[in-house]
Amino acid sequence: MASVFDKVAQFARSPKGQQALRQVSAKAQQLAKDPKTRARIDDARRRFSGGRGTGTGGTTPPAV
Numbered sequence: 001m002a003s004v005f006d007k008v009a010q011f012a013r014s015p016k017g018q019q020a021l022r023q024v025s026a027k028a029q030q031l032a033k034d035p036k037t038r039a040r041i042d043d044a045r046r047r048f049s050g051g052r053g054t055g056t057g058g059t060t061p062p063a064v
Helices: 004-013 015-033 035-049
Strands: none
Touching: 004 015, 015 035
């Protein structure tokens, strides 16, 4: 029995799958060029990556 991944890969290789991939790719490129979408992506990137990974645990260093 074919796995779900095998079925998806088979569809992606078919002419209908290739057409669907071209359409999705064109739409993604169009959205990537849109300034509003770009601003939303940049905002999300700032929110998810900002301030994390410093290793300080969120505490301030002791005063000297």
